[in-house]
Amino acid sequence: MAFTRRAISTFSEKLANPANRVQSYISRSSDPYLNLSIEDHILRTSPPESVVLFLYTNRPCVVIGRNQNPWYEVNLGILNTTTRGKVIQPTEPPGIGDVALVRRRSGGGAVFHDEGNVNWSITSPRGDFTRDKHAEMVVRALRKLGINRARVNERHDIVLDQGHKPNGRGTDPEDTHRTTYTLDGGGAPRPLKVSGSAYKLTRARALHHGTTLLGSPNLHIIPEYLHSPARPFMKAKGVESVSSPVGNIGLENEPFQQRLQQEFAAFYSGASKPDIVETVGEEHLDVPEIRKGYEEMRTADWMYSQTPQFELLLNRSDGRIEMTVHHGIIKSCELTHSRFSVEELGKMRAALLETKLQDIHDWAEFLRAHSPKELSPNTLAQRLAKYLPLPVPPKE
Amino acid sequence: MAARVSVARVARQLAFSAGQRPAGFTNVCLRTQQRVLVPRRLFSGSGALQVKKYTEDHEWIEISEDGKTCTLGISTYAAKALGDVVYIELPEVDMDISAGDAIGAVESVKSASDILTPVSGTVKEVNSSLEEKPGKINKDPEGEAWIAKLEISGEPEGRMMTEEEYKEFTADA
Incomplete structure (x- = not known):
């Protein structure tokens, strides 16, 4: 326990130390509420000029945007294996056990997370924030891992172009918004979305986080979770998700995380490694601010009362x-x-x-x-x- | 809201022309003016004496001449930078707030941005029309798309800029 407390205070000190301009953390927890609370703590306490990369992978969950309606966006009836009066056997589809429902603090639409999806989050000064810069950075990392079809689309998401053969025109390998497989005029087959972005902006800081579908075993059932039976009977204010066909990139989590850390360090300091590379986990619930955010995020009030009319x-x-x-x-x-x-x-x-x-x-x-x-x-x-x-x- | 504003404007015009009318007519006009303006007097007043100030977080506040209330909104610069606003979270009426608090948030292009208050007090009124039409924030953020009216306690905190100073501040940014 004494050891834990020391580790925790070291975490808070390192995070808040302006000397550590380029920081990187990886979570070993798969608890979505904890990971989102650590992320929010980073946003609120990292020094104004610092840049912080945070990587985490959640257990199966549906995460909705700050201003979304869970009844409109999510098939709530299939989230729990034991819902009053009926039991979904683990052998019955979807067969992946309980799926948590989470409302994040950033904007945007509803997404499905599981162990084959790596989330990256970058907190940087608001002054030089653009909606594309970090998606472009992730595309550069993916291309270095051989994913040449990856590019940033007009919705600031990352897609894999699905053209059958190179379009024959030379494409600048540095151009993260176009690949040799890009079909002009949006022709078929449609690109597959592999990463979605959302943002939270505070006075001095900008948080950009995104999903990366590397190897989700649940692609076939994701649409079931994100289609609500109530949608045709509802008129909802707030933010509606834009549904896109999704695909897996086909990479292991670890090489992607390492490549992204290197790309992040190169982008922000020209070095091969960030100033700080640390692992975080359950013990960080002992940081009072993280605990507070964690508990707030798990309340029914945050989940349901935050729903627009x-x-x-x-x-x-x-x-x-x-x-x-x-x-x-x-x-x-x-x-x-x-x-x-x-x-x-x-x-x-x-x-x-x-x-x-x-x-x-x-x-x-x-x-x-x-x-x-x-x-x-x-x-x-x-x-x-x-x-x-x-x-x-x-x-x- | 638009309807209320135009009613107030008509009443003011009537009151202005009343001075040049026979006494009987004046009474009628005054009665009209009172009925329309009295409940909203806190926030109407004479526009000329109110000074609009801007914060470094790109909010604006306009304090009433008696210094007891203010209107708060986000600046035109901020509205442009945010892009198309799709939703606005308004504060709750009667909520007590402290300077520096996030009293609401604006969502645009997948981004949630806090709306901060530079002054402590109580929320007296919110612009509910923004719930129906959040896009108004992009059209008229310093007029029709005000966000909240506050009863204030104490002085605003942090740097408060005049329009000129704010123009310079955003030119540097």
Whole structure:
């Protein structure tokens, strides 16, 4: 423990020391909440002129952008292997166990992470920030590893061009926005996305982080996680994801991480190695600021109350549900159903109004408290559970 | 919001011309003026006496002549640098804030950027029209797309610049 404490204070000291201008860290934890909290701590405490590379790989999780709607973006019903009332066997598809749901602090859209995806994050001075410079750096690293089809696209993402043969025109190998396989006019086959970017800007600092699909074993099921059954019945404010076909680069994690550290050092100091190269992990939860960010990120409030306003409209022959939800709180609600009396519907409506979705936990139980008819099938609760599921919060 | 502004403007014009009208008509106009302006007096006042100041974080504040309230927004320079704004997180009304706090955030091109307040106080009103139309931030960040109105306690903290000084500051950046 004494040793750990020393290691932790050394971490904080090194991170905050202006003499360490070019720093690099790798996490050995696969906890997405911890890795994102370490990253946020780096953003907030690294010296203003420093540049910091942080590499981490998360266990399977869906990460949504700061201003996104989890019900609209994510198929919440398949995240947990044990969701109230039903158990998904590990042998049944998707068969990858629990998938965590995380809301990050940066902007952008929803992505799927697993052990075949390496995340890179670069914190640098805001003054010389551009949205492309670090994606270009990652492309240079990939090309040095033989991935010649990699380039940065107009959305600041990294794609692999899918042209069948070189287009015959000479392409500048230094041009990170074009390859010899680039098809002009966006012709088929479409490039495959292998890395997506998002940013968080503070007063003096800019954080750019991105995913890198090196060898995900789950490519075939990623679309299942990122398609919500509720989408056609919702009108949501906030940020909508742009869906793209994805592919694996086909590299091992470690050589990529090493190559990226070298490329980072060369870009920022001309040296072959950063001033600091360290490993971080679970013990960094002992840094109070990291612990605070970690706990905040795991709360239902951050996950659900941060959701921009949305409307749900379910119109069926036997009834109708219309709901407006603002910051996770039900602000208006209209219910009609042939099996319920006006009075019963009124009671349920009154109970729902001004309630936080995350406090409902179980739709059937909640509505049953106001109407005994909720015991029968095909009623309001089942419909709500299908389109507004409430996944269990993260476990220890 | 646009409707409210134009009502206020009409009322002001009526009040101005009232001085040249017979007494009976003046009364009618004054009543109109009171009804429209009184609830918003804190934030209306005479524009000429309010001075707009800019922060190094590219926010602007305009303090009312009695020094009790201010309007806050982001600068035209910041709005241009951010690119197309797709969402704005507004602070909550009645929230107590301290100088230096992030009271909201703007999202543009996959980037979340904090909106900081240079002054402590309480949020009195937010510009809800930005929830419907966040793109207004790009069109009129120093006018119609103000972000919040605050009741202030204490002086603004950090360097506060006049329009001239801010122009120089952003030219250097």
